[in-house]
Amino acid sequence: MLEQQVYVADAAIATALYLSMALGKPLLVEGPAGVGKTEIAKALANALDTRLIRLQCYEGLDATTALYEWNYPKQLLHLKLEETSTASEAEKEAVIFSEAFLLKRPLLQAITQHDRAPVLLIDEIDRSDEEFEAFLLEVLSDYQVTIPEIGSIKATHRPHVVLTSNRSRDLSDALRRRCLYHWIDYPSLEKELEIVRAKVPGIEADLAERLTQVMQATRTMSLSKIPGVAETLDWANALVALQATELNEQIVGETLGCFLKDEADIAAFKTELPRICMDYTD
């Protein structure tokens, strides 16, 4: 199923996703940056032909940005228009605190999706703070939110929830326990090659193999930012755009900004460049 979505899945991912759907539990995906954690949710949404709702986490993310907020300008405008009406204060309040004045943020969107269960991607949960994690736990436990002015809203369809984390901080045990757990590591040479071929169809077989070898070798160097699969694909696309057919010192040197994003790393890589080129290029 996932293969059709140009996502190179292995048995572990497939099993985890299957269980997550069969048991109705959120899936927590951990792993280093750039190995395709977010892609899992995208591929799942495509495969199920449903909407992907994404909540990008950051420090200080709170309920008003994640769940809902009232549309204040609209409320104000409405009150102005109704100034001359004879409606009582309570009636006015009931109107402006109705669903029409509600701005649905990702979590509420995911719960109120009418036609079918969407995929809810909660990206980089480790970047949010603990209060938000606790709040999220509450939402994920019964897929129900309470808005004081309206009342409780229960999920019409339980969303398929995928959480990702880069392990920049420890998630609470409570959250971990509520989720199925999956770990993605950097792919093996074979798998990465398969990914490059699937995602960059225009690439020549020989070039794909060599650039994957270089990437695998790069990951064994002691760099401060180890390139992920996303970087491999960027680089492959760049090489295709430059109509390169083979790797040599010059072309690698010109394009290494695609996969090394740190000044010191680039310097370290450049000293290794001749050796790498000897090993992996023509």
Add this chain to the structure above:
Amino acid sequence: MHGLHGLKQDRVMAELEVEKLIVFCRELRAEGVSVTPSEAVTAASALQVIDTTDRNEVFLSLRSILTTSVDDFPIFEALFKRFWSRSTHKFVQRETLQNSTLRQQSNTPRQSPKNLAFFLEHWGSSFSGGAQPVKVPGASDTESLTTKDFSEFTNEELEEVSRLARRMVRRLARRPSRRWRPVRRGHRVNLRRSLRLSLKTGGELIELTYKERRPKRTKLVVLCDVSGSMDIYSRLLLQFVYGLQNSFAKVESFVFATSLARITGELKNKTYKNALDRLATNVRGWSGGTRIGASLAAFNAQWLRRVDSRTVIIILSDGWDTGEPEQLAEALALLQRRAGRMIWLNPLLGSTDYAPVTRGMQAALPYINVFAPAHDLASLRALEPHLVL
């Protein structure tokens, strides 16, 4: 007839599976992987939706349900292997199991001897996840005081240390966080609240309320080594701690040598001299030997609850420990898991020929986020960015 019999057998099979699963969960717990009853229930229901004859599918399913971190994978895998071969081999080899129980229960990458050697070899170069020495700006200040070693300081110059601490703390306290709080006067209108208030006046916005960014709250816990080997520095670093204490509400300070003592109260004093006098009378083991591991373990036993992810732990010590390095590593691992950041200030790091080779220091390095010198004012100043979480 046949159908009924088949049904019965199915149920027997299912019960067997569940029983086996419960035993498996129990063994996982014995190995230190905490499995809750609700996870066991989830696992049992998973067995009903997967192909239980496919060993790999069972393995992957149970792993994603019963583990909550990649750190538990090796244990799970070993136990799973043994568990599935049990029907053929009756005796379980306990030995292999015991090795894995000895693992440190921490989320940091486990430090095998090889890892540690690698770390020491590469420390100073970038090594993600490990400690890195802070670059001290070389002679950036005009005052010669900034680079003068503390051991050469006179009493008058000590006051400068307190001042520096207070300046740093004031700057830290001003950093805004991402969270809002309502205020009477501010720059951003708190629409939610204002609109609520406007209903009193028939929807006319008369009274505006405001909001502003909540200041970032970082808590500090300072553990200062006052043993003999630290004598020339500890007086001074205490001065620094005193400065922090008196301008930052959330500082807990402790001193340790052979035992641990909380000095938060003592340092809350009008003058440093008073504070020092009270300290001298109250703290035993002042300038004696050092048992860092035991002292930190004592801290953990009593004060660990004060530490959370918004807490920065600062340990001031030269790492000369007469206790067991294992105890130090264990205490630090526990502390690091709870704390937002671990900073180890080692005055000896200021001298160019120093390498952290003492057993205590070696045991500590894997659990330290920032390893920095603390021998002059410039090095203390360089600490500031690390105090913000």
